[in-house]
Amino acid sequence: MFLAWNEIKKNKLRFTLIMGVLMLISYLVFFLSGLATGLANLNRESVDKWDATGIVLTEESDKSLLQSSLTLDDVESVEAEETAVISQMNAIASNGDTKKNVAIFGIREDEFIMPNVTEGKAFSKRNEVIASDSLKEEGFQIGDELDLSSTEETVTIVGFTDEGRFNAAPVLYGELSTFHKVKYGEAAEMNKDQINGIVVRADDVSILTKDDKLEAIEIETFIENLPGYTEQNLTLNFMIYFLCIISAVIVAIFLYVLTVQKISMFGVMKAQGISNGYLSRSVVAQTFILAAIGVCVGFLLTLISGAFLPSAVPVSFDIVTMIVYGILLIVVAVLGALFSVRTIVKIDPLKAIGG
Amino acid sequence: MTALELSHVTKSFGTGHTKVSALKETNFQADRGELIAIIGPSGSGKSTFLTIAGGLLTPSTGDVIINNQKLTPLNEKKRSKIRLQEIGFILQASNLIPFLTVDKQMKLLDKVKKGNMTKGELEQLYHDLGIEELRNKYPADLSGGQRQRVAIAKALYSNPSIILADEPTASLDSNRAFEVMELLKNETKNKNTTTIVVTHDTRLISYFDKVYKMTDGVLALESNVNATGTM
Numbered sequence A: 001m002f003l004a005w006n007e008i009k010k011n012k013l014r015f016t017l018i019m020g021v022l023m024l025i026s027y028l029v030f031f032l033s034g035l036a037t038g039l040a041n042l043n044r045e046s047v048d049k050w051d052a053t054g055i056v057l058t059e060e061s062d063k064s065l066l067q068s069s070l071t072l073d074d075v076e077s078v079e080a081e082e083t084a085v086i087s088q089m090n091a092i093a094s095n096g097d098t099k100k101n102v103a104i105f106g107i108r109e110d111e112f113i114m115p116n117v118t119e120g121k122a123f124s125k126r127n128e129v130i131a132s133d134s135l136k137e138e139g140f141q142i143g144d145e146l147d148l149s150s151t152e153e154t155v156t157i158v159g160f161t162d163e164g165r166f167n168a169a170p171v172l173y174g175e176l177s178t179f180h181k182v183k184y185g186e187a188a189e190m191n192k193d194q195i196n197g198i199v200v201r202a203d204d205v206s207i208l209t210k211d212d213k214l215e216a217i218e219i220e221t222f223i224e225n226l227p228g229y230t231e232q233n234l235t236l237n238f239m240i241y242f243l244c245i246i247s248a249v250i251v252a253i254f255l256y257v258l259t260v261q262k263i264s265m266f267g268v269m270k271a272q273g274i275s276n277g278y279l280s281r282s283v284v285a286q287t288f289i290l291a292a293i294g295v296c297v298g299f300l301l302t303l304i305s306g307a308f309l310p311s312a313v314p315v316s317f318d319i320v321t322m323i324v325y326g327i328l329l330i331v332v333a334v335l336g337a338l339f340s341v342r343t344i345v346k347i348d349p350l351k352a353i354g355g
Numbered sequence B: 001m002t003a004l005e006l007s008h009v010t011k012s013f014g015t016g017h018t019k020v021s022a023l024k025e026t027n028f029q030a031d032r033g034e035l036i037a038i039i040g041p042s043g044s045g046k047s048t049f050l051t052i053a054g055g056l057l058t059p060s061t062g063d064v065i066i067n068n069q070k071l072t073p074l075n076e077k078k079r080s081k082i083r084l085q086e087i088g089f090i091l092q093a094s095n096l097i098p099f100l101t102v103d104k105q106m107k108l109l110d111k112v113k114k115g116n117m118t119k120g121e122l123e124q125l126y127h128d129l130g131i132e133e134l135r136n137k138y139p140a141d142l143s144g145g146q147r148q149r150v151a152i153a154k155a156l157y158s159n160p161s162i163i164l165a166d167e168p169t170a171s172l173d174s175n176r177a178f179e180v181m182e183l184l185k186n187e188t189k190n191k192n193t194t195t196i197v198v199t200h201d202t203r204l205i206s207y208f209d210k211v212y213k214m215t216d217g218v219l220a221l222e223s224n225v226n227a228t229g230t231m
């Protein structure tokens, strides 16, 4: 630490540059991780809110809620502590001024996936809905009567709930009967038993149903199979990991150049009898100091700029994830420094001082 | 008591027709409390001798024994430790760390080994070398002679049992050179250590107990104060 810190103090510009690079990379990593979390939330927040452990869909739907088709009778065959039926469709909702792609959930008011109301009141009559509060920012208000695509029916917003987006679309929650009316129009009465899935809370999801036509899957599996969810996550995570590798390489190159410049100085110390271990620890300590400061500054910058972002940008910072990435960045930087350690160990003190 | 011994040591560089025999077979002993000079023309092998004696360079044949410990069979890690504990090098090339102030050059030694000079002794050393004013300066801000004096301070600070100095007075004026020799002599006598100095400067010869001359890799005793009483 003694050598590391004194050298940094003497060569401020040089080390500020390295720190700056690490800071920018960590800034980018934090931002991408924020974007990954934000985009993931956009897809899954309404599902997370169910606080469910699994969902029962038809086997042939291939884990897609929209493609699954069950009847209310199927609920009897599911042996779970708690069940909640759900129907889902997508539509374009318009309040006259604004059109917006929405997901419509048909649910039962007394079952556990009923959302909490943050503003207004819960639905109590046919054609009343609770809307995701992300619609509020688009100009939708309580009392708005919404025209829905592909149906004559209209629904009225009576309340808002938070965290109500499903696969990036804001959700309108209504009674099953409202849903059937919207989806089947005149034929609603005939299809009044139709649902898309059964959300469950149970300890062991795999033994929920013995019916061959039905499939019970973990809620996490269900989320991973939301259209585009896994692909998007993989892409962003790949970028993050790649950035970590890049930062390791950059640190390795920087430190290697510095080490080569200092070969004669290391030679002097080795001639004096200072051990490879001490010199190597000092280089590693130096990298640790630089990386730690760089990552911390990057962390702060991320939080500051996050506070100024318009809410339309789907960035949401998960502090735990950021800390994990921060530590990862510091670790890979230190790994980059090990490359220089090898050089130091190989220095022949006599050649280095040109004696 | 023998502090340093070279027995049947030779050193050659390169192979075939480019082979240079820098050191012919050399037998050498230095006792505690001795101040020894090595003189000789440029390229005769003085630095080679000194670096072999200090365990920096491995001889082609023969053994180096420091305080009863054979260096030749040891690995670099162990030799490095002996250098740290026993030897104070004052090298021909500058051996200061560019980003450390004079004070911190000494402090670095406190970080890696024990048994260095006390604060009071260091103050005295600074005073003897005339570098008290320079303690907070970086090597780049010092003159050549000042750097050399700091390097001497650094070698003495660790209280080595053997001091090996290659041209320690080369860039000093004669007054300073005499003062440095006085200092090295006192250190050697007071602390009962062994000091070997390579020098070109014939005016300094009177300080030494023994003078060896190196010619084309052959080391020969030129004068011995203890034996003859005069130069």
Ligand SMILES: Nc1ncnc2c1ncn2[C@@H]1O[C@H](COP(=O)(O)OP(=O)(O)OP(=O)(O)O)[C@@H](O)[C@H]1O
Residues within 6 Å of the ligand: A355, B013, B014, B020, B021, B022, B040, B041, B042, B043, B044, B045, B046, B047, B048, B049
């Ligand atoms: N690493 C090396 N490779 C090849 N030859 C070397 C090497 N080091 C020294 N020599 C040769 O060994 C001989 C002795 O060199 P050395 O450095 O010991 O001389 P010196 O007496 O210290 O000279 P000076 O007074 O100029 O410092 C020289 O001929 C030199 O060219």
Ligand SMILES: [Mg+2]
Residues within 6 Å of the ligand: B046, B047, B048, B092, B166
């Ligand atoms: Mg020489």
